[in-house]
Amino acid sequence: MLNVAILCFVAIIIIAFLKAAPEWEDAEQAYYSQWFRLGYNDQPPLYTWIQILVNKVLGLNRLSLAALRAFWFAGTLMMLYKLSYKIHKNINLSALTTFLVCLIPVFIDFNFRRLTHTSMMCFMCVSLYYWFYRLREDRSLLNYIAFGYIIGLGLLTKYNFVLLLPVFMILPFLDEKTKIVYQDIKILLSFLACLLIIAPHLYWLIDNAAFLSEITHSMRLKTKSNNYGGVPVLTPALAFGKSFINLFLPLLLLFTFQFFRKKLALKKVIPEWFEQAFWCQFIFALICFVVINSSKVSGRWLLPLFLPFLVLLTAKLQPVNIRIWNKWSSRLFYIVILFQIIRTPAEGFLGINSSVQHSFERLNEKLNKDFSNKSWVLPDVTYAGSIKLYQQDRIIYAADDFTLPKNELDSLQTVYVLKEKKLGFVLKDSIIGFGAEKEDLFLCLKLP
Known part of the structure; x- marks a missing residue:
């Protein structure tokens, strides 16, 4: 055994x-x-x-x-x-x-x-x-x-x-x-x-x-x-x-x-x-x-x-x-x-749509290229954890982490990846149809 x-x-x-x-x-x-x-x-x-x-x-x-x-x-x-x-x-x-x-x-x-x-x-x-x-x-x-x-x-x-x-x-x-x-x-x-x-x-x-x-x-x-x-x-x-x-x-x-x-x-x-x-x-x-x-x-x-x-x-x-x-x-x-x-x-050969077939590399490259000097907040822990695997030396944050200390982030030095546009944020970039669910992602900064 x-x-x-x-x-x-x-x-x-x-x-x-x-x-x-x-x-x-x-x-x-x-x-x-x-x-x-x-x-x-x-x-x-x-x-x-x-x-x-x-x-x-x-x-x-x-x-x-x-x-x-x-x-x-x-x-x-x-x-x-x-x-x-x-x-x-x-x-x-x-x-x-x-x-x-x-x-x-x-x-x-x-x-x-x-x-x-x-x-x-x-x-x-x-x-x-x-x-x-x-x-x-x-x-x-x-x-x-x-x-x-x-x-x-x-x-x-x-x-x-x-x-x-x-x-x-x-x-x-x-x-x-x-x-x-x-x-x-x-x-x-x-x-x-x-x-x-x-x-x-x-x-x-x-x-x-x-x-x-x-x-x-x-x-x-x-x-x-x-x-x-x-x-x-x-x-x-x-x-x-x-x-x-x-x-x-x-x-x-x-x-x-x-x-x-x-x-x-x-x-x-x-x-x-x-x-x-x-x-x-x-x-x-x-x-x-x-x-x-x-x-x-x-x-x-x-x-x-x-x-x-x-x-x-x-x-x-x-x-x-x-x-x-x-x-x-x-x-x-x-x-x-x-x-x-x-x-x-x-699944990949047969074209079966599965989350494990979709890499997060595209999102990581965009964040790394345009927002390398800022903190990153992803929509949820799935996104945040997937990006973390690319970013060994960077702390990644998730918006749905309710155990995260409230004073952990400086909101003005942070880029937020959102799944929908929100008031109080200014849009800087976007990715349309991302991943298995074809989600729209909006890369935003928080207004002062």
Whole structure:
């Protein structure tokens, strides 16, 4: 499995160099990693902190951005294999479980093309269940501390990591062994380890009420939880169910078809607490989306929460002939990886309009030629991060960065790249039909 992880790591890096422009989350990291802050935009800061460290070693470039994403993807495969082996106690079944991630489109597509925080959260979620399994087996100091650290790191990865925690609060009432784990005084080490990790960011959040307001507003926009005219309870429940089915649809179809062909045998899940954890997670996540009255539930929001339970599927329905399943699942996995590698050049050859096919070099050259002595403010972090990759020694700013200190810019010594003309600005130049979206860009100076 280590060879598979290394292959995926290399594949993601190759793909990064085949693109004319970075994906928007890579561009976001290129932008935010210019500074060390206790908070960035509407995501926790851990990913960007690590990106800053990687940039110190490799420099800010496509390699440093892709390498970190590749690390989390490869790490998730390794942790999923280790978790699966803990439960299955079978190398072949564990390998099959890992290979089957190629049938989760969101996991493969988004990790190879764009995801940052979600990719890291997948690693943290699988790791959480792995270390919890170890903790149930051995209540050692190391396992208690590691369990707490993973929770803390997960909370600093994405805010929706908090949706995992109620599961571990409910389990002691369902599972006697989990209850014993929590009754041990060493559980305080888990709490302290978690608190030590999240304390700086938590303090910063408490001290920045405006930032909390922005996070809430962002969540409402993403989930469409404002008044949308849907039926309360029913609409969010249906949205959740549809997203969950779409997330695992290829897997569900394959296993259903093979079960009726008697190629799979129904087994009793061992350990039972893992199945209980799945139902707790499913019910709690459903309740959350119902409570916020959401009409949109993205598959990539659910992916980290339920990825560990891919192990549950192969534990519940086990192949009659594991060798044949392993053979074909591994081949399919490699085919999917190959497709991801050739996808970008194939899109260019076929003329498929994609953002990664459009370079930002034209905009960079115009700014560099006419406004080299001024600060640059781009329309958003995607533009700013993409330009930053050309300008290693220049600080680039984004208009939608609400965590940017207000006194950071001298507005009279700044050129603003706008997507529409605005009052109070004087037009100096423009680019018509820029990029995949054919956007009109206006290069302006602010009036005194």
